[in-house]
Amino acid sequence: MKKIIFHNIAIFSAIIISFFACQSSLNPQDLSLMTLAPVMIKRNGAEIFQYWEFKNQSYLWDTNFIPPLALKSFRDSLENELGQDTFNLISTMLAYQSASYPSVKTDNGDSINAQLIHSNTVGKIRPINFLEAQLLNYQLSRYPLLSHPTEFHGMILMHDTLNLIKVYFAASDQPWPPKPAVILEAMQKDLQQGWIFRSHLHNHYEPKAHHFLGILAPSMTDAQYYQFLAEDYKVEQALITNGYHTLEIRKDEFQKLVLPDDH
DSSP, rough: HHHHHHHHHHOOOOOHHHHHHHHHOOOOOOOOOOTTTEEEEEEETTTTEEEEEEOOOOOGOOOOOOHHHOOOOHHHHHHHHHHHHHHHHHHHHHHHOOOOOOOOOOOHHHHHHHHHHOOOOSSSEEOOOOHHHHHHHHHHHHTTTTOOHHHHHHHEETTTTTTEEEEEEESSSSSSOOOOOOHHHHHHHHTTTTTTHHHEEOOBBOOOTTSBBBBOOOOOOOEEEHHHHHHOHHHHHHEEOOEEEEEEEGGGGGSOOOOOOOO
């Protein structure tokens, strides 16, 4: 009898160890920006300008991960607020890209940019990745998106020789992010020391009347800012996330977007 019990315990233990080993393999998630202390460059009331630096690891770019707490809370609240059917419809529409997307004649530059994205002419929409989720989660832990919507700047730099990532972050308690002059000045020094400005990330949201979930297309103001970052700081791509999906726009696609001066 004892042999049977010990044998079953051994099998159960092996299953548990195997389960957690698989979980660890699939979701390494060693990094949490909630526990990794940032380097503060400047604080002005609710405005913060800071950065984190950490090792570049493959899971940072993985789209298969367990959502961090504040992001999960946002998702649960949003889906509960909208109802699953409405949420599924809105989320699918916002992530849609196809050459068959209907073209609507308009003089509105923001609408034209949206058509460029959804017609698969500019950019690529994909699920949000681990690092993007960490950055959004950090701001959501400060101000919940449904009750106190805000946007942030995330400047993602890479140093291939050192195998490091540096992420500059600027945010406040306002619906728009603060002007990032403080972090752009700090970045300028990094770019002279072998760092590459890989991505600019910010989030989009909508008011309740438009179902909260942010559109995955750049405004004309966004497009103008991307041109500036490309010309002065050599950014390689721009990213917009709504907490579920992220739009990637390569630097060579910026010129296809409509700018305020075009209207």
